Amino acid sequence: MSVRVRFAPSPTGSLHVGNARTALFNWLFARKHGGGLILRIEDTDRERSRPEWEAAILEDLRWLGLHWDEGPDVGGDAGPYRQSERLEAYQAAVDRLMGEGKAYFCFCSPEALEAQRQDRLARGLPPRYDGRCRSLPAEEVRQRRGAGEASAVRFVMPRERITVHDHVKGEIRFLGSDLDDFVLLRADGSPSYNLAAALDDCRMGITLVIRGDDHLANTPRQMALARALGWEPPQFAHLPLIHGSDGAPLSKRHGAVSVAEHRAAGILPEGLVNYLALLGWSPPAGRDEVMDLPTLSGLFTLDRVSRSPAKFDPERLAWFNRQHLRRLPTGQLLAFMEPADDLTERAARLLHKEVDSLVALKRAIAEIRSEPELESLDLPATAESALLQLRGALVVQGRLESEEDAQRILAHAARDLAPDGRRVLMRAARLALIGKPDGPPVATLLWILGAERAKQRVENALKGCVAP
């Protein structure tokens, strides 16, 4: 049987880095085994699901370079791929279970359930549903339903032992008797997560479910449900969660947690993917850690997935991003930059190896482009003569068509200066050209700015010298 895995986000927000990593591992596994990746939208929560979020998630996945073989946008034989469009299937399954005595109506109101929960908690008992509606007489059930009383449908949890053969955690045993009769159908007729997920995984022919650790405790419920429906559940692999720096699950207060935020911060998809792949998975010993998607998929195996949670480290992500930024061909780099003029091209070509992100590069270019403010230049007393020499060199050595020309102009300006004098010249020049003492080498700046602009800025700075 060929491999089929799935990524099943719920469209209640934009794509989180944790979910992005789950999607990545699924993609990697599918690619590695020549199998299919199915994208399924878990939109059974009518309150919180929004089409905009679905679109955003799809866009983020594409941006990361993770393509799927079947999904709501591309279709496929196992569709529809939105759970909101599969309601009849859930209803039919529940009817069958009902007919076989494996499910029952529950009339407990949310308030009553909450009270029951609190009560059990207070008595030191596990806060699970006690199954009180399971033994309601058939006649009473008929009457109350007939009277229009709201009811949910619950699954009769078998009291058997359930063993999960997890591909990353190993063998994990649960007792059905520790689990309660969970809800299959809500009072409004919509399916619960456990019903929808378990049924779809079986009906869509998923062979292996790769998902976050937070679903591990749901697994025995879903397996029991699949079996009650007469199907063999898929295999499972549970990925450790990603935490924030304080060990708590990653959330907004840890900074950028969504893919979109990282993209906006100038992170490249290659950088994010590389970093995420190494959060919880490690390549075979001795491998260079900087890798692209094809390399990653060639190397990926579940037995090298870590079992313990990892902390998200923005510094390490920044480093991986820089590695990919350095390797990015100038043509691709320029596609992100604007305006598309000579200055941008020269600057991008020269500076992209020094920055961590696209926004840092954009900022660096913008800083060079913007005219320094005369008042804030703060030129030292010795600056004037230095700048005069630089202006002279710019005039005498007029040609500025390469970095070498810039080098020559500088050499000319500094030709009879001692090291200290050179230092003063360079500092004054950088101040005059970009308004701050730090930044790229002066020769680089000259070449990026071009002869005209450079001359003009030096002259402006000179004006500032005579009228302090």
Add this chain to the structure above:
RNA sequence: GACCCCGUCGUCUAGCCUGGCCAAGGACGCGACCCUUUCAAGGUCGAGAUCGCGGGUUCGAAUCCCGCCGGGGUCACCA
């Protein structure tokens, strides 16, 4: 509270299954130095982990066994 998972440098991890090659290797970060007209980048070197703790098995344990502690997940008519 019950059930389940996890616990190696500050961080990501290798090693654990198949004990000795590990007085624990790599990467990020950090420090120093080199390069250098500045800041970065880059290069070199370095500091950094009694392998959560305590027992046990063994000639020998990060690796096997038991207990404990700590963190996390689930126990929703959320997913």
